Amino acid sequence: MFRYVLIGFLFLLSLTKSNQFVNGVDISMLKQVEENGGLFYEDGVQIDPIQIFKNKGINTARIKIWHAPSLNYNNLESVLDIANRANSVGLDLFLDFHYSDTWADPSSQEKPSAWEDLNFETLCDSVEQYSHHVITKLKNQNTLPKYVQIGNETDCGLLWPDGYICNESDNDSQWSKLRELFIHAIEGVNSALDTQDTLEIIAHVSSGGNWFFSNLLEMGIDIDILSISYYPMWHGTLNDLNNNIDALGNQFQKPILIAETAYPFTLQWNDNTNNILGFESQILEDYEATEEGQFLFLRDLITLVNENDYGLGICYWAPDWISTNQFGSPWENQTLFDFDGELLDAISVFDNSNAEIKSVSNFRLNNIYNYPNPFNPITNLRYDLSEDAFVRITVFDILGNIVRTFPYTNQYSGSKLVQWDARNNQGESVSAGVYIYKIQAGDLSQTKKMILLK
Known part of the structure; x- marks a missing residue:
């Protein structure tokens, strides 16, 4: 018996990842930046950022979708347009359902205004029909997503208060409601597919996740990939991240994706919009807020995720959210373009990480x-x-x-x-x-x- 256990264990340790490593960028802000005068350059020559991302080794475009936003960005029409552009250069599509009219994150999961007064049964039906409609539209224009994320940073659930499961709402009744919302969302996605179509379902929390994913999976929710965000100012060191990936992977035996990350190339600013990150205390000790520091951070992050047995890849969030004269950006110092719209060196880390990070031939x-x-x-x-x-x-x-x-x-x-x-x-x-x-x-x-x- 000992012999078979040991052989099985060593076999487990020797397993290699068969999934393509995700080199992703979230380009949800691009259309709004471009339509407000944003221009992008490489060596002084104007470029299409989506094409240059592809040229530099990016293989996946993440796009968020809002139900009925106040502006005509991140709605279905906008998503269809960006999906077409990403598909035309050969990028896989990663669709991020927020199930809201605005930002959804751990502190806010506001229902779409159109669903505000619906009873729970009708809300579930609406989630399913909406999910089906979106996927059908994408499929009909030949941009079926490879990945579909159900909710964004759903640490305490989604579509509050119906799907809220934290604090006093951490009870069987609320978890049952959240289960129904997830089931209807996933059923809406899957019902739009033909027999030859395939895609993978992703669940996403900001960090941690063992409690949330454990409850979700124990209720029979069919999730293919678990994902977390990693922003050092909120989520700690690279070692903390590695422990998080290990904890999730070991418990659930599923691939782990870093769905959002970013790092500053400066602590300065270029417009009158307050930046989210602007203090030395918000960055990692070993990585300065410089162009070199951003490069080193991203290089080491990709290395860490790729070398972890459960690491599936990363998505850099809003690398294109530069500031313009008409449109300020609180993210301008964390993009992959400088204040003049010039491509930064950090993009080069994606060039050789498509399948694996290669070691130097004489490394021992x-x-x-x-x-x-x-x-x-x-x-x-x-x-x-x-x-x-x-x-x-x-x-x-x-x-x-x-x-x-x-x-x-x-x-x-x-x-x-x-x-x-x-x-x-x-x-x-x-x-x-x-x-x-x-x-x-x-x-x-x-x-x-x-x-x-x-």
Whole structure:
């Protein structure tokens, strides 16, 4: 029995991701920027940003849809137009249903005004019919999405108050309502498809997600991909993100997508609109708010997600929301274009990450062992890096359960040593037995066995 468990576990560790890595950009703001005078350049030559995104390695365009917004942007007509442009250059479409007339996020999930007074049964029918209508329109113009997201940052549900599930509403009745809303939304999407059509359903929260996704999936909601946002000013370090991905992936065994992210190239401003990010305290210690800092952040983020067993990809949010004389932008210092509309170097990180991040040919992860072995209660995990690399170390029990994760860090080349004190992630002492540790550096990894005696 031990032999089969161990073989199965090592096979699990050796699995490679078969999904295409998502190099995405959310271009929902583009039409409004362009129609208010926004122009984009590469080396001083005016360009179509969608075409240049494709040329630089982007493979997916995320587009949000609002039900009946006050302006003619992000409505169905606008989405159909942008979808056509994205499809014409060969980008996959990632449709983001907000089920609102305006921004939907963890603090607000306002119903469309047209649905405000509907009873719950009629609301569910409206969600289904609307979802069906949107997908049908996209399909009829040959721009069927590859991904469809049901709600945006639905940490506490959607279509409040009917689908609100936080605080005093965290009860069976409200979760049942949220289940019905999700089921009708997904049924509306799927009912627009023919037998040969395929797409993947995404659920999205701002961060964390174990509580929300656990309840959602236990109720039988058919979700293909779990997604989170990652903005360092709100969601912490890259190590925090890696732990979040690990926690979701290990619990639910589903791919994890970073549906939104961004980083500043400056803390300065170019218009009279207050920027969302403008203080040193809002950025990561290791990444300055400079063009180089933005490049390094995005490079390391893509590397982290790609090297994680569950990481599916990232979508950079509003890389095109530059400010114009007619249209201010609170996001102008987090775009992938400078204040003159010139393309920034950070876009180049997408060039070679379509399938995987390639390691330098002479990179080696060598001389891996732990001592003492057997041990009680401390052992030293030893390894050599031939070059600088991001390193992740994980300890598993013999059944494949994660026992301890060490911080995911960028380490200099040379001989390295990490101590494990036979405690789990909760600080509790673990029982005697066989444990397996996995050391990942770049796109290389090795697993070894160690024995804890007591």
